[in-house]
Amino acid sequence: MAPERAVAPSVVVVTPPRGWAALNLRDLWAHRDLVYFLAWRDVKVRYAQASIGVAWAVLQPLLMMVVFTVFLGRLAKVPSDGIPYPVFAFSGLLPWTYFSNATGTATESLVSSSNLVSKVYFPRLAIPLAALLSWLPDLLVATGMLIMMMLAYGLMPAWTTVLLPVFALYALLAASSVSVWLSALNVAYRDVRYAVPFLIQLWLFATPVVYPASLVPGRFRALFGLNPMAGVVEGFRWGLLGRGHPPWALMGVSAAVALVLLVGGLYHFRRVEHGFADVI
Amino acid sequence: MRRRERAPEVDRTFWALRNVSFAIQPGERVGIIGRNGAGKSTLLKLLARITAPTEGRAELRGRVGSLLEVGTGFHAELSGRDNILLSGAILGMRRSEIQAKTDEIVEFAGVEAFLDTPVKRYSSGMYLRLAFAVAAHLEPDILLVDEVLAVGDADFQKKCLGRMEDIGESGRTVVFVSHSMPSVLRLCERVILLDRGGLVADGNAQEVLRTYLDSGLGSAAERHWETPELAPGDEVARLRSVRVRDDRGVVTEELDIRRPVSLELEYWHMRDDEDLRPSANLHVTNEDGVVLFATSDFNNHRWRETRRTPGVVRATCHIPGNFLAEGRFFVLAAISTYNPTRVHALEADAVSFHVVDRSTGDGVRGEYANAWPGVVRPMLDWSIIEPKPIPLSGADRQLG
Incomplete structure (x- = not known):
């Protein structure tokens, strides 16, 4: 019935991999249904037998927010750009939680899907990509919570809140730029899985999550942007709260760094992926 | 295809497959046999693009589906219905294609009543049936199958084999790796024999199988x-x-x-x-x-x-x-x-x-000349209570 076969059958050529192959993102696009189902599986399985289910998406940043509010907001009196500290911290913790969860699972994703990698062909990039996408619904749910919290503090969401999907994509970009490297490296060197949680913990303090970027002296601000997450967190906060000047410089530098990392990571991934089934 | 063996001391380069050339026409069903380590699975993994060759070239014209394991991508926590979607996508089906075939798959597997139950609560038989059903409804131009029939009970194996025959008869190409000689004979008209990474024989299934079993390449004594x-x-x-x-x-x-x-x-x-x-x-x-x-x-x-x-x-x-x-x-x-x-x-x-069985009356089957059923043919002890001679008149009396 479906006239699918009208097209001439495609020819698959199997040859030894040579050096830096083309990225072949078209193949990934052809497998978009697979990416969707893998992400959907991750979401579904994550909360399958958890009694409070998706509430975990909110609980994790919420509890961290309480801890930081008590220790940094109240006791250490860390400034928060004139925003009530709990809202300030929570708005930073949302993209951060996304980043840390997504990067953590994406790093492990290839190894934990070794049965797929060694038994079926598809672009291997589908696996970490699905892991990264699978945390976006959590980010969305937690953002809903943030908006309620802002209303409770008498803060109206800025008009730029409608750009939320763009900020989510920006967070996705930052997480991917790191994850394409880490997931591929983790296949050959399992040291990565031990280093990553530690790395992410340190990274939190190099990112303006629980303190404002304005705390960083102006001349270092651009340098600060070399951390792809700096722009994401500041951008997200500005987008929702609309306070102060939009952090264009920081966002620009961060996005550029993330893009360079991502493209390099994609080429690296492409170069090593044909060996995954042998070493995994 | 080169694979480095982890040998105790020396680092030897081992060619899992070398100088193997063949062409398979559309609609052919080809069996690949050879003992363990002959390179069968490596060949299949190369064709399925799971691993890459170190040298050489293969061209596959058409959509390739590979079935190297039953239940690839199944997730224990997900329901049967969800697993059909997931496994179908992993095996290379489009979303629309899977949705169109779901009913057929469910019917083939016979799991209608448990469609919304997580597959971790399935019996192993049900699990296998569902897993195979998804794979069996792939419609690639070229189907690569590795030893998947080695699992499941005899009925299940028969069903799988039947389905693969159908796939072959509908004009698709099937490449089948197996240890089971009867399955290869039933499914394939052509057989390729590999040994130590090289091609030894390629031709009519019956003849190549005989070569395999007689040459000592097959597991001899x-x-x-x-x-x-x-x-x-x-x-x-x-x-x-x-x-x-x-x-x-x-x-x-x-x-x-x-x-x-x-x-x-x-x-x-x-x-x-x-x-x-x-x-x-x-x-x-x-x-x-x-x-x-x-x-x-x-x-x-x-x-x-x-x-x-x-x-x-x-x-x-x-x-x-x-x-x-x-x-x-x-x-x-x-x-x-x-x-x-x-x-x-x-x-x-x-x-x-x-x-x-060259027995002449002294074997288990005695004088019986036709096929004697059973997976074993033990000579067992029988105890017999012989009839005591009873006078007929006495029997009459007892009955009367």
Whole structure:
């Protein structure tokens, strides 16, 4: 019935991999249904037998927010750009939680899907990509919570809140730029899985999550942007709260760094992926 | 295709597959046979693009579907319905395609009532049926299948084979790797025989199978490894030889159904640890893939309690005469230790032998000349209570 076969059958050529192959993102696009189902599986399985289910998406940043509010907001009196500290911290913790969860699972994703990698062909990039996408619904749910919290503090969401999907994509970009490297490296060197949680913990303090970027002296601000997450967190906060000047410089530098990392990571991934089934 | 073997000391480059060339026409069903390590699975993995070759080239015209395992991508926590979607996508189906076929898949698997139950609560039979059903509804131009029929019960295997025949008959190309000679014969008109990474024979299924079984390339009555480095095993134990002997001690492939058979296994025990007590295990499988029995040398109780010293151990298992059925049998040999269980060496299809029934009235089937059913043909004890002669008139009286 479906006239699918009208097209001439495609020819698959199997040859030894040579050096830096083309990225072949078209193949990934052809497998978009697979990416969707893998992400959907991750979401579904994550909360399958958890009694409070998706509430975990909110609980994790919420509890961290309480801890930081008590220790940094109240006791250490860390400034928060004139925003009530709990809202300030929570708005930073949302993209951060996304980043840390997504990067953590994406790093492990290839190894934990070794049965797929060694038994079926598809672009291997589908696996970490699905892991990264699978945390976006959590980010969305937690953002809903943030908006309620802002209303409770008498803060109206800025008009730029409608750009939320763009900020989510920006967070996705930052997480991917790191994850394409880490997931591929983790296949050959399992040291990565031990280093990553530690790395992410340190990274939190190099990112303006629980303190404002304005705390960083102006001349270092651009340098600060070399951390792809700096722009994401500041951008997200500005987008929702609309306070102060939009952090264009920081966002620009961060996005550029993330893009360079991502493209390099994609080429690296492409170069090593044909060996995954042998070493995994 | 080059794969680096993790050899004890020397770093040797081992070619899993080399100088293998063939062309398969659309609609052909081709079996690939060869003993373990011949390169069958490597070939399939190359064609399926799971691993990449170090040199050489393959061209596949059309959509390729590969089925290297039943249930690839199944997730225990998800329901049957969800797993159909997921597994279909993993095997390369479009979302629309899977949705269109869901009903058909469910019917084939016979799991309608449990569609919304997580598959972790399925029986293993149901799980397999569902997993195969998804794979069976792939519609690639070229289907690559690896040994998936080795799982499941006989009915399930028959169903799978039937489905693969249908796929072949609808003009699609099937490349099938299997150890099961009957399955290969039933499904494929052409067979390619590989050995040690090279192509040995390619042609008519019947003829190539005969070459395989006769040449000793197929598991013959004797296997012998010259040095421990070449033998299957690890740092604890390595196989040295496996042999099939008749009751006079002659190594032979053809055995009389009435006479005892000995399966002899020699291995190097290399660990000087008195408490590590390796045992030799044998599995005997018939041509249909049914495991007749598994046996281990720890059934010899004295040996089980014996403290071990390194050296070559020879363990022989005695199978009585008038026990096996007719036909070809394949022997898996393994060395393992227990508490915790570890398999140190394993060779599937280490040796094979053929049992023939030339009995003339003195065998299990007596004077009966037609096929005698059963996976084994034991000579069993019968006790008979013979009728006491009863005077007819007396019987009349009792009845009356």
